[in-house]
Each structure stands twice: as structure tokens, then as C-alpha cells.
Amino acid sequence: MRFLDLPAAQGRQVDRFDSVGVTALGLVRTTYSVTTLRVQAGGLIGRHAATQPQLLVIIAGRGWTSGDDGARVAIEAGQAVFFEAGEEHETGSDTGLTALALESDDLPVRDL
Numbered sequence: 052m053r054f055l056d057l058p059a060a061q062g063r064q065v066d067r068f069d070s071v072g073v074t075a076l077g078l079v080r081t082t083y084s085v086t087t088l089r090v091q092a093g094g095l096i097g098r099h100a101a102t103q104p105q106l107l108v109i110i111a112g113r114g115w116t117s118g119d120d121g122a123r124v125a126i127e128a129g130q131a132v133f134f135e136a137g138e139e140h141e142t143g144s145d146t147g148l149t150a151l152a153l154e155s156d157d158l159p160v161r162d163l
Contacts, residue, residue, distance in 0.1 A: 062087070068097030068141075083155030090114060090150070095143040101134040104158040107142065108151045114144030133160045 062076030065088075072094025078085045090096060090112075098117075107116070113127035119139050126132060128148075134140050142150075 062089070065096070068099040069095070070097040071095045083153065083158070086152045086154075088150045088152055090142065090144045090148050092145060092147045094147070096141055098139055098141040101136055101138050101140060101154075103136045103154050103156050104160075105134045106153045106158060106160055107132050107134070108153070110149050110151060112144060112146060112148030114142060114146070114148040116140060116142040 062074040065073040065075050072091030073096050074089045074091075076087045078087060088096065088107075098121075108131040109126050109128050111128050113125065115123040116126050116132050117123045117140060118134065121139075124132075126142075126148075136156075142148075
């Protein structure tokens with residue numbers, strides 16, 4: 052067994068797509084990637100197209116996300132959102148959130 056600390060100080064600052072207050076820490080990268088995303092209070096992952104199918108799993112905090120239509124939908128810990136490849140989206144938070152982003156060309160997500 053191996054434990055991994057994921058302190059907010061680790062990772063890289065994300066400023067692409069006019070993002071603000073976001074830190075990303077890649078955990079796995081093969082034919083898929085797993086990245087932790089920390090969105091600070093008032094932070095934003097700016098609008099961009101998903102390069103491949105993406106599952107965004109909120110593991111702490113709350114915020115909002117929007118898809119192609121730009122309509123903001125509340126999201127919080129214990130929820131996830133799936134974006135198709137090419138889908139425009141953005142995610143933000145007034146109070147802060149932590150998420151895992153899973154990306155892969157082969158990402159079969161089932162309906163629950």
C-alpha cells in the first residue's frame with residue numbers, strides 16, 4: 052500500500068482558457084489521465100472544449116459547471132458530470148472545490 056499526499060501547494064497553476072485560482076496535479080497518464088483540480092474560492096476553470104471524453108468528479112466543496120449552452124448548474128461533493136469530446140464547458144466555485152478529472156478516448160460512463 053502507498054499513500055499519496057495531495058497538498059494544495061503541489062501541482063501547477065492553471066491559467067489557460069482565462070482560468071483563475073486553479074491548481075492541477077497529474078496523478079496518472081497513460082492512455083487515460085487522472086488529475087486533481089483545486090478551484091479556489093472565486094476560481095474558474097475557463098470555457099474550453101474537452102479534448103477527449105472527461106468525467107469530473109467533485110470530491111470536496113461545491114460550485115457550478117456549464118456545458119455547450121452556457122447555463123450554470125450547481126454541483127457539489129458526491130456528484131459528477133460527464134463532458135463529451137469537443138463539448139464546451141467551464142467550472143467555477145464561490146467557496147472552493149476539489150475534483151478529480153478522468154480523461155480518456157475510451158471512457159464508458161454508465162447512467163445511474
